[in-house]
Amino acid sequence: MKLEKYNKKRNFLKTGEPFGEIKSGVGGRFVVQYHEARAKHYDFRLEHDGVLLSWAVPKGFSYDLSVKRLAVQVEDHPLDYINFEGIIPKGNYGAGTVQIFDKGEYESLFDMDYSLKKGHLVFVLKGKKLKGKWSLLKTDEKNWLLMKLKDEFENENLELTQPKNPFKKCDVMLATFVKSVPKGKDYAFEIKYDGYRILAFGERGKVKLLTRNGQDYTKKFSKCMKELENLAKKYTFVLDGEMVAFDKNGRSDFGLLQEEIKKNGNIYYQIFDILAFQGEDLREKTLLERKKVLKNLINGKFLLYSDFVLGNGQKVFDFAKQNNLEGVIAKKVDSKYTGQRDENWLKIKCRHRQEFVVAGFTVTDKNPTLSALVLGVYENEKLNFVGKVGTGFDEKKRAEIHKNLAKITKKTPNFDLKNVIWTKPEIVVEVEFAELTKDKILRQPSFIGIREDKNPKSVHLEIEDD
Numbered sequence: 001m002k003l004e005k006y007n008k009k010r011n012f013l014k015t016g017e018p019f020g021e022i023k024s025g026v027g028g029r030f031v032v033q034y035h036e037a038r039a040k041h042y043d044f045r046l047e048h049d050g051v052l053l054s055w056a057v058p059k060g061f062s063y064d065l066s067v068k069r070l071a072v073q074v075e076d077h078p079l080d081y082i083n084f085e086g087i088i089p090k091g092n093y094g095a096g097t098v099q100i101f102d103k104g105e106y107e108s109l110f111d112m113d114y115s116l117k118k119g120h121l122v123f124v125l126k127g128k129k130l131k132g133k134w135s136l137l138k139t140d141e142k143n144w145l146l147m148k149l150k151d152e153f154e155n156e157n158l159e160l161t162q163p164k165n166p167f168k169k170c171d172v173m174l175a176t177f178v179k180s181v182p183k184g185k186d187y188a189f190e191i192k193y194d195g196y197r198i199l200a201f202g203e204r205g206k207v208k209l210l211t212r213n214g215q216d217y218t219k220k221f222s223k224c225m226k227e228l229e230n231l232a233k234k235y236t237f238v239l240d241g242e243m244v245a246f247d248k249n250g251r252s253d254f255g256l257l258q259e260e261i262k263k264n265g266n267i268y269y270q271i272f273d274i275l276a277f278q279g280e281d282l283r284e285k286t287l288l289e290r291k292k293v294l295k296n297l298i299n300g301k302f303l304l305y306s307d308f309v310l311g312n313g314q315k316v317f318d319f320a321k322q323n324n325l326e327g328v329i330a331k332k333v334d335s336k337y338t339g340q341r342d343e344n345w346l347k348i349k350c351r352h353r354q355e356f357v358v359a360g361f362t363v364t365d366k367n368p369t370l371s372a373l374v375l376g377v378y379e380n381e382k383l384n385f386v387g388k389v390g391t392g393f394d395e396k397k398r399a400e401i402h403k404n405l406a407k408i409t410k411k412t413p414n415f416d417l418k419n420v421i422w423t424k425p426e427i428v429v430e431v432e433f434a435e436l437t438k439d440k441i442l443r444q445p446s447f448i449g450i451r452e453d454k455n456p457k458s459v460h461l462e463i464e465d466d
Contacts, residue, residue, distance in 0.1 A: 003021065003078055005076075006075045006077055006078065015088050015089060018081055025047050026047075028047060029047040029082055029103070030125060031045050031083075033100055033101060036098075037094050040058075041058045041059075041060075042101060043055070051078065053073075056072045058072075061134075061146065063156040070143060070145065070146075071136060071145065073142045073144060085100055086293060097235060102130050104128065107123060121136040122135050131153045132151045133151045135147045135149055168201065169201075169210065171212075175329055176341060176343050179348075181328070182346060185333075186332055187310075187331060188287060189313045189316040189330050190329045191320060195270070197240075198210070198221075200238070202228055202232030203236040204233075206229065213453065213455040217453070221243055223267060224303065231303070237277050237278075239269075240274070242270045243257070244267070244270050245266065245267055254430060266302075267302070268304050271298055271304065287333055287337075290337070313330055325350060327348050328347070329345060331346075332345075352433050354462050355429065355431075355459050357425045357456045358373050358374070359375065359385070360417075362419060367398065369398060369399065370393070373447070374415070374420055375442070377459050378457060379460065381457075383415075384461075386461065387442035388445075404427060405421075405427065408426055409421060409422065409423050410423060428451040429450055433446070
């Protein structure tokens, strides 16, 4: 069997590579894959007689007529490998990243079987990057020389470098707030984390971190950055996740996160999605396809893969509630990453909690600098009053918030209230509360923290869908 050697080298329960079986193909196709294994190289494959004849080319292709590149013949690969991209997990043969560099059609200028027997192939490549006449000349049992032949494409500049990200910024996917946990195996359920939503753009050893509204947070998370930069030396990626700090019980804590940022403490990047990898835009792939790429990529102390449970959403929610977590996120397994708020991603909260805009503050004899924050949300671009929050502060936090508010005070009132020191609606805070009254006023609110990553204009009252 032509593919026996290929199959023997692989455990198909652990690798996503296609199983080797002879198929009838369309004929005359080629692919070149960039393979970041133990040693980086390019894999050159030509379709012939139901398989892909394969060579490993350590230094890749050159359009220079004077350059001869070593090409080591390896085992034949199945035709399905012509579309294979992804990560071969550690511990497997050829472990590393495989990405398609170029593919297209080829034409052998002489009979292919005769040329293989003689050990000299001459062919024309018709790809996007690789074009024109080429030659493979056999020098011993498995080694060949790959050469460009004279034609109109000679001496073209061919860039064989690490790919670039296909985009530099994007909108994040947002979840719709619902009352009950959806049922069925169409959903993947994840824990909802309490931190800063961050997109990480990595390439060529450099990483940029952006919040959901485009603020640059690259310098805020140094311990995560070291691991992200090491990852970016090997791969090109766009990741989506939450920067979090965990309390002694393993719960993400937003207030603790802010303290850890100040002292450069232990902050973790809980990564739940990958939007691009090795130059390919993954946003049109399904959630499960993206998760598969992500799981094989993430491995570090401060970089954490956000796992999921398929179905059994009520059990996940009950666990979250019993452990005093914020809630769960339910995601359609076949959902694409649209960068919008839609019903493919749903959030179910264990307790009421959201962001509000600070519209002013009050003072008392007991708390002469800051007693309570006056809160609002936007509706149809108008700021509406939702109540006050006067608990959840310690003295240090009161002083810090007052210092920020004192810089943005104004005389014009935001609401029809008395005895309020008004401020420009520029600061967003997160608040936990028991419920909303019929008049949409907060009951038993408690301050959680300042949300520097949120745009005030984007803060609306979250209404549960029925």
